[in-house]
Amino acid sequence: MKFGQFVLGLLLGGIIVFFLLKYSTNAMKSQVIARETLADTLSASAKWRWPDSLDAMVAAPKNHRLVYEDSNVRVLMVALDSKKSEPIHTHRWSSIMWIAKPIVPCQINNYKEARGTLVKTDSLLIKEMPINLGQLIGPETPTSITNLSNSNGEAYRIEFKKDFKN
Template sequence: MLDSLDAVAAAPEHHIVLFEDDRVRVLDTVIRPGEETAVHTHVWSGVLYVISWSPCVRCDEHGTVMMDSVRDGVSPVPGTAIPAAPIPPHTLKNVGTQDIHVILTEFKTA
């Protein structure tokens, strides 16, 4: 059973399960310009494949900025894969003009 803050349960309009078994889960995530996700978590590490990117701001559940992609120099190139660490409760707001579109493969390990 999923925790209520799991990305799929808490922010289903932004996270769609493409595949899931007992070892991995693959999520298709799209955040359009101006959109902000509901507070959610990612409890597993994995790999993020970037389809398109836009400047964004990640805040914790209290609204404190955890990451500002412009300030922090985070701008992954579309077509690349990058490691993804677990993320505690957060929101993500697309503050740019392009879609953020990523495929996240999560590894269900202890």
């Protein structure tokens, strides 16, 4: 009976170790993919072609309030009142967006330059939005958001001016 328990213990231990290794390997792969994605978006921001006048703090100051800034990061509090639209603006750097108070529904409008003026290219209606969850976002070309709800929205955006190591 003791030999049977020993074999059963070895078998169960092997299964547990197998799953632990499998899931820790998947978590490590996810971190590598996230770092590669961030590196791609950071290198894309080096090729930035939009004027500083479209920066969120310049073009939409009522919606973007500076919380903290240094040579590596800029932290913005983003607010959008009910039934309002923010001005067209850009976000040059990759960032992590954390939505504290979602606005649903809302409409995201994207723009491109055509003959020296910005023209709306498409719109996306958002009916659901994550709350209290950080989300990696690449640099954003000219965009604006329209709050279609009856409540105000609030989010925080941590913009990475340089590559970072974690």
